[in-house]
Amino acid sequence: MSPHDQPITRAAPREACRRRFGEEPLTEHLDASAAPLRDLHAFIAGLPKAELHVHHVGSASPRIVSELASRHPDSKVPSDPEALVDFFTFTDFAHFIDVYLSVVDLIRTPEDVRLLTYEIARDLARQQVRYAELTITPWSSTRRNIDERAFMDAIEDARKSAEAEFGTVLRWCFDIPGEAGLEAAEETVRLATDDRLRPEGLVSFGLGGPEIGVERPQFKPYFDRAIAAGLRSVPHAGETTGPQTVWDALTDLRAERIGHGTSSAQDPKLLAHLAEHRIPLEVCPTSNIATRAVRTLDEHPIKEFVQAGVVITVNSDDPPMFGTDLNNEYAVAARLLNLHEQGLAELAKTAVDVSFLDEPGKARIRQEIDSYTASWLAP
Numbered sequence: 001m002s003p004h005d006q007p008i009t010r011a012a013p014r015e016a017c018r019r020r021f022g023e024e025p026l027t028e029h030l031d032a033s034a035a036p037l038r039d040l041h042a043f044i045a046g047l048p049k050a051e052l053h054v055h056h057v058g059s060a061s062p063r064i065v066s067e068l069a070s071r072h073p074d075s076k077v078p079s080d081p082e083a084l085v086d087f088f089t090f091t092d093f094a095h096f097i098d099v100y101l102s103v104v105d106l107i108r109t110p111e112d113v114r115l116l117t118y119e120i121a122r123d124l125a126r127q128q129v130r131y132a133e134l135t136i137t138p139w140s141s142t143r144r145n146i147d148e149r150a151f152m153d154a155i156e157d158a159r160k161s162a163e164a165e166f167g168t169v170l171r172w173c174f175d176i177p178g179e180a181g182l183e184a185a186e187e188t189v190r191l192a193t194d195d196r197l198r199p200e201g202l203v204s205f206g207l208g209g210p211e212i213g214v215e216r217p218q219f220k221p222y223f224d225r226a227i228a229a230g231l232r233s234v235p236h237a238g239e240t241t242g243p244q245t246v247w248d249a250l251t252d253l254r255a256e257r258i259g260h261g262t263s264s265a266q267d268p269k270l271l272a273h274l275a276e277h278r279i280p281l282e283v284c285p286t287s288n289i290a291t292r293a294v295r296t297l298d299e300h301p302i303k304e305f306v307q308a309g310v311v312i313t314v315n316s317d318d319p320p321m322f323g324t325d326l327n328n329e330y331a332v333a334a335r336l337l338n339l340h341e342q343g344l345a346e347l348a349k350t351a352v353d354v355s356f357l358d359e360p361g362k363a364r365i366r367q368e369i370d371s372y373t374a375s376w377l378a379p
């Protein structure tokens, strides 16, 4: 069986998660009155889903990373998948970014870009992800001398192949690596708005990287240009800094959704504002544990968000790096929010509702979710 045909080894993400964070597999904690665990995981595995907060390089599977690392022995990234699990263990967010950049360094040619993108789509399809908005940092590749036209052609070729072969619809979010400053911001908005370069699949514009010392207001001119070009604003905020960063993302960057927004729970006025204006938080529970933004899953504010009426989606962020995948994040949400099948189906439909997919596409996936859930629950 070729590696491409291997089923997602569901145990690996949970096992890796337990080994890395000292967490028992989620299997041990579901409420006894909930649907029997194996059913709920099985339900999630087959549930059609949409993922709105997942990073391109951060989704490189251990197989892809080890394949690329063996091509580039000068890299500090281990080519042995087992050694990779330890390499992907972080002491804090800054350490995570260092490791993330060592993987960025492995993506050196347009073919590396195409292979990575296509294999990410395969991994998403295996989890029944019908639609994903993949965050890409084009500046990181063009500054590493990947030709900008060849880069765009590579991601678009993978997107069209994935849709034809896996049925998974991909759209792009181009984001600014905030720590790299205004030069990176200028290059990112140029690549995102130049009609000769802008890829057909591009729908949104983001801001990622460390937040500490990277004030959001400075990026207003770039977000203004991206929004004027028809792109939707989805910056990270409140992941490693306080609620003011979220306020700034809302007022200065006109955010339509917030990446993480974890610290919003510290500000009741902010929670009320997000709920009133139905501005979704793209919640990534395991990511927040892995980067030490939140200490334990049980302390994660996802429940406070729901109790405050805030719209949330559940996402994996950088799945292989965090020893998780989207199915596992749905299992985490089921445990923390005490969700059963209907609740999980509603969670999946909310992600579809607040996505930037066209209405016919949204209707199709909503219908699939409803049919799947109805047949699952039929006596």
Ligand SMILES: Nc1ncnc2c1ncn2[C@@H]1O[C@H](CCC(=O)c2cccc(C(=O)O)c2)[C@@H](O)[C@H]1O
Pocket (backbone or CB within 6 Å): 055, 058, 097, 100, 101, 104, 135, 136, 137, 139, 140, 141, 143, 175, 176, 177, 178, 179, 180, 207, 208, 209, 210, 236, 239, 287, 317, 318
């Ligand atoms: N949880 C996360 N939270 C935030 N961001 C996350 C997360 N996961 C993944 N990212 C990605 O990391 C990038 C950061 C890259 C970066 O800071 C940087 C700085 C200096 C030089 C270079 C370079 O390329 O040479 C890059 C972001 O653009 C974002 O797309």
Ligand SMILES: [Zn+2]
Pocket (backbone or CB within 6 Å): 053, 055, 208, 236, 259, 317
């Ligand atoms: Zn992210």
